[in-house]
Amino acid sequence: MMPPANVEGGSLLPQDPDSPKDLLQNGAKEQVVPAPCDNTMASEGNVKGTNGTQQKAKPAKGSNDGKLSGKELKDKAKAEKAARRAQQKGGQPGQQGQPVVDLGPEMQKHSDLKGPSVTGATSAQKFQHKRTGSASGGFQKPIPFRPAQAHAAPFPEEPKRENKNVALFDHLYGNPRRTTLAGASKDVHPAVLALGLQMRNYVICGSSARCVATMLAFKRVIEAYVTPPQNSLPRHLTTHLSSQIEYLVSCRPLSISMGNAIRWLKVKISEVDVSTEESAAKTDLCNAIDNFITEKITVADQVIEKEGSIRYEMATKFKVIVVDSRPLFEGKNLARALADLGIEVQYSLTHGISHVIKDATKVFLGAHAMMSNGRLYSRVGTALVAMTAREADVPVIVCCESIKYTERVALDSFVHNEVAPPEELLIQGETSSPLLKWLDVPNLQLLNLMYDLTPAEYITMVIDESGYLPPSSVPFMQRLSVNS
Amino acid sequence: MPHSLGVTFPGFQAIILCGPGVSLNTFTANPEDFPKALVPIANRPMVWYPLDWCYRMGITNIHLVTPPASAFAITTALAQNPHLTSLTLPKPDVLSPDDLSQNTPTAEIFRHPEVQAVITGDFIVLPCDLVCELPGEALVEAWMIHQGGLGGASHDSDDYKGSNMGLGGENGGRRGGLGVWFETKGEDSTKGTETDFVITTSLPQPAAAPSEGSLRSHISKVLYSTTTDTLRDIMEEKKGFLIRHGLIRKHGRIRMLTTHRDAHIYLFPYWVLQMIKQNEYFDSISEDVVGWWAKAGWQDGLAEKLQLGKIFDPTSTSERNGGENGSHGSNNVEDDIDIASMSSTYTSALCSSTKSDPAKIKPTKSPAPSIPPMLSYIHPTGPSTPLIRRVDNSHLLLQTSLYLATLPPTTDPPADSTPSPFSHKEKISSTLIAEKTNIHAPTTLIAPNTTIATHAVIKSSVIGANCVIEAGVRLTGCLIMDGVTIGEKSVLQGCIIGRRAVVSRECNLRECEVQEGFKIEEGREAKGEKFMVFEGLEEVGVDDEDGGVDGEDGMADHEA
Secondary structure (H helix, E strand, C coil): CCCCCCHHHHHHHHHHHHHHHHHHHHHHHCCCCCCCHHHHHHHHHHHHHHHHHHHHCHHHHHHCCCCCCHHHHHHHHHHHHHHHHHHHHHCCHHHHHHHHHHHHHHHHHHHHCCCCCCCCCHHHHHHHHHHHHHHHCCCCCHHHHHHHHHHHCCHHHHHHHCCCCCHHHHHHHCCCCCCCCCCCCCCCCHHHHHHHHHHHCCCCCCHHHHHHHHHHHHHHHHHHCCCCCCCCHHHHHHHHHHHHHHHHHHHCCCCHHHHHHHHHHHHHHHHCCCCCCHHHHHHHHHHHHHHHHHHHHHHHHHHHHHHHCCCCCCCCCCEEEEEECCCCCHHHHHHHHHHHCCCEEEEEEHHHHHHHHHHCCCEEECCCEECCCCCEEEECCHHHHHHHHHHCCCCEEEECCHHHECCCCCCCCCCCCCECCHHHHCCCCCCCCHHHHHHHCCCCCCCCECEEEECHHHCCEEEECCEEECHHHHHHHHHHHHHC | CCCCCCCCCCCCEEEEECCCCHHHCCCCCCCCCCCHHHCEECCEECCHHHHHHHHHCCCCCEEEECCHHHHHHHHHHHHHCHHHHCCCCCCCEEECCCCCCCCCCHHHHHHCHHHHHHCCCCEEEEECCEEECCCHHHHHHHHHHHCCCCCCCCCCCCCCCCCCCCCHHHHCCCCCEEEEEEECCCCCCCCCCCCEEEEEEECCCCCCCCCCCCHHHHEEEEEEEEEHHHHHHHHHHHCCCCCCHHHHHHCCCCEEEEEEEEEEEEEECCHHHHHHHHCCCCCCHHHHHHHHHHHHCCCCCHHHHCCHHHHHCHHHHHHHHHHHCHHHCCCHHHHHCCHHHHCCCCCCCCCCCCCCCCCCCCCCCCCCCCCCCEEEEEECCCCCCCCEEECCCHHHHHHHHHHHHCCCCCCCCCCCCCCCCCCCCCCECCCEECCCCEECHHHCEECCCCEECCCCEEECCEECCCCEECCCCEEECCEECCCCEECCCCEEECCEECCCCEECCCCEEECCEECCCCEECCCCEEECCEECCCCCCCCCCHHHHHHHHHHHHHHHHHHC
C-alpha cells in the first residue's frame, strides 16, 4: 500500500488498475479519441505517467511523427506499457518521483487553464490541445478529482465495518450470542431463561454440568407444563421444549451431551401413551429424567472415578500438574479444589507443557465429546497436551461418560467447533491492553475457539462407566449406550 | 399506553408497598381520599410508574399492599384513572390486610399472613414512589446470572415453591437477593434527600468478561446496610463508627457509600419471606432484613441467630417437599447433584469418597450452610444513565415531574430524540388554549381539558387536567395538579399546587406548596411557604424550604 503521505502518488494509485487499458487506447488511437470528460483524470494521469517515457523515446518518435506504422504503434504501446509496469512495480522513490514531478506543473497548467503545454512534443501538443478542449469543457474537472480524494479519505474508517470473522471459520460464527432476555419467546420457562444466561456467562460450564442443569431445568418445564386443549402431551410437549431449546441455543450452542440428552428426552416424550393422565405422564417423565441423570452422570462419574483414580488413600505419593489455558482458566478451579484436599498441585499454562511433561507419568484428559472415529473433542489446547504426552511416551487417558459419545465423525477442528465471542480474549479489567481497541485495528481478527480435536492415535485409553476402552471402541459403546 | 405483552415471564411476582407519604404531607394529608400512591408525577399517578416498570419487564402478578384506609381510593383509581386503566391486563390486586396501619413497618407487612399467602415464589419488592428508567429486565438478568438457582432451582411454579434448599442452587451459595442503590449527590441533587449507608465489596471476577450493556460490572456484595440517619446516631453514641474485625478479616477491600440511596427495589428469593417470618424483630426491609442478612454473611454465629440454618437445613426441607410435592417423589436425586461443583468455572468442594484416613480430611461442618449473598447494583452516575429516583418529598416531586415533562412525546417525536418509556403520547393535549399564549412546548406538559387564556406564559411546567389558567398568568417551573384555578396575572415560580386549589388573581408565589382545595386570596405574595389548612399559614418549615430554594433556583436556571 502506498503511504498516504504522498498525496499525488496516492491519488494516482486508485486509478491504476484501469491504466493499462487506457494506456493502450491512448497510445494506439492517440489523437482520434478524446477521453471523455469523466475519464480525463485517468487518462491524464496515464499520459503524464508516460510522458517521461515518451520523452525518452523521443528521438525515435520524432522522426516519423504522425505516420507511425502499425508495428511501431504496437511497439510504442508495448514500451509504454512496460515502462508503466516498471513504475508500478518498482515503487522506488526515484522512479516514482519522476511522474510526480512531471505531474506537478502539468496539473497546475490544467487547473490554471493556461492552454497547451509548450514543453510537449508536437504530437503531444496536439494531444494536449484536444485535451485542453476537454478540460475547458470540464471546468468541473477538479470536481471528479476531489471526490476521488474524498473517497480516499474515509478509507481508514471502513475497517469499522470490516468483517472481523476469521474466514476459515466463517461457517461457525452464526448469530451473535444472546446477552439479554429481550426477545426471548414468551413460552420460555424462567428456569430455562436463567439457565441460558448462566451458560452464556460460563456460570455453568462444562459438558456434564450443562447437561445436568438442562435436564433439571426441563424437569421444571415439564412440572409447570399444562397441555393446551385439543392437544396431546406427547405431541405438544415436544414443540414446547423446542422453543426452550431454541432459546438455549441462542445463548450458547448446545453441547454434545445436551444434544444426546435432549434426543433421549424427546424419544421418551413421544413414547408417552396418549391415554395416560397428564399428571401421571409428567411424573413419569420427571422420574425418567432423574433416573437418566443418576445413571448417565452421577453414577457414571462415580464409576469412572473408581476406575481411573489413583486412590487417594493409597500411600503413593503423587503430585498433580494442572495445565490450564486462557481465557476461562478453568484449571485454576481444579487446582484450588485439589489443593484444598491436601494434594500437591503444580499449575502451568499450556505453553509450559513441554517442560512439565517431563515430570508426568500419566496424562488425564477431560472430554467434551468423543467422536465416532475415536477422536477426542475437548477444550482447546487438549490436542497439544496429548501430542506432547505422546512424544514423551506418557500414557494419555481420557475420562468420559458415555453420554458424551456421539455418532458424529470429525477429522479436524475446523468443520465442527464453537467460536466464542472474541472479546472474551481480552484481559478483564485491563485498561491499557493493546488489544483493547482491536475492533478499530484494520485487518486484525481475533479468534476464540472453544474446542479442538485430538487424533485417536494420541489417546492410549478411554475410561467410561463400562470400563477401559481403546479409542477405537468408542463407536461401539456409543451404539450400545443409545440402544440401552 | 398499553404495552404489548410479548415479554417473557421472568419468574418473579411483584409486591408494591403503597405507604403513607410523610414527606409529602402537603398533598397526602388525607390518605383516605388521596393516598401518596395517587399523587401525580407528571400527570400520572405515582403508582403508575412501578406498575408500568413491572409490566414492561413481563411481571403480571402484581400486588399493591396498602392500609385499608387507602384501599378504596386506590381500587377506584385503578378502575377509573385513564393512565392506570391503560396498563395491560391482568390488573394488579390490591391487598389491604385489616390490621395494617399507615405506619406498619415494611418487614412486618411481610409477616402478615395475608401477604404471606399471596407470595408463592421469588418476589420483587417495590415502593410506590419509584421512578425507574432502568429496565427491570436488566436487573433480573444480572440476578439470574449471579444468583439464579442452578438447574432450575429458582422461581416458582405450582408444585415447586422455590424453597428446596437442598438443590444445587443453595449448595453453591446461590439464590441470594439483589438490591439497587443510586447516587443522590450530583448536579440535579436536592437537599434533604434521605440517604443510606452501605458497605459493599466487589465480587470475584467472572470467568468471562460481562457482555456490553450488562449491569454486572456494577454489581457488588452488600456487607452492611443501614440508613445514614442510623449511622449518624451510631456515630454520636459511640463517637465513631466501629467496624468489626470479622468484616475486615473476610473482606479486605470494602467500599463505603454514604450518599447513595436505597431504591427499595429488592429481588428476593422465596426463602427471604421465611427469614422475615422467623425473625419477629425485623422492622424495615431496608435496614433490618437486608442489613442483618448482609451481616450474617461475615459475622460468625449471626446466621444461627437469624435461624437461617432452619431455613436452609436440607432435612427439614426435604420433609416439607415430601408433603408438598409428593407426586414428584424423588427429589432426593436432585439433592445429590451440585451443579456448581460440576461446573468447570467453579471451585468444587471435593471430599474424599473414602474415609480411611480421617486425620487428613478436614472435618466437614455439616450444619453450617453458606449464606447466599445479598448483592447490590450501584447505579452509576453519568449524563446518559437512566433515571432512578424515589419521589418522596415535594422537591423531588417537582423536580422529577419537570424532568419527565422534558421527555419527547411518543407521537411525532422530534427527530433527534427517542421517546423514553415515560414519554407521554402528546405533550400538550389540551385543546382549550387561547391565542397569544406563550407556551414553551419542549419543557411543558399539559393534560386534556385545561383552559388556558390569552397572554399566559408557561415555561417548564406540568399542568394537570381540568385546570383553568386565566389571562396573563406566568408559570415557570410549576407543578399544577388537576382542577386548579389560577387567577389573572398571577405569577408562579417553582410552585406545587395541589388538586382543586384556587390561586386568586395577581398572586405572586415562589417555591410555595399549596394544599389541595386550598384557596389563596387575591394579591398574595409569598416565598417558600406551605399553604395548608391544618398547620396554619404561618407555620412554615423554614429550614427545609430554605434548603430547597437553592435547589429550585438551580433547577430553574437549568431548565431555562
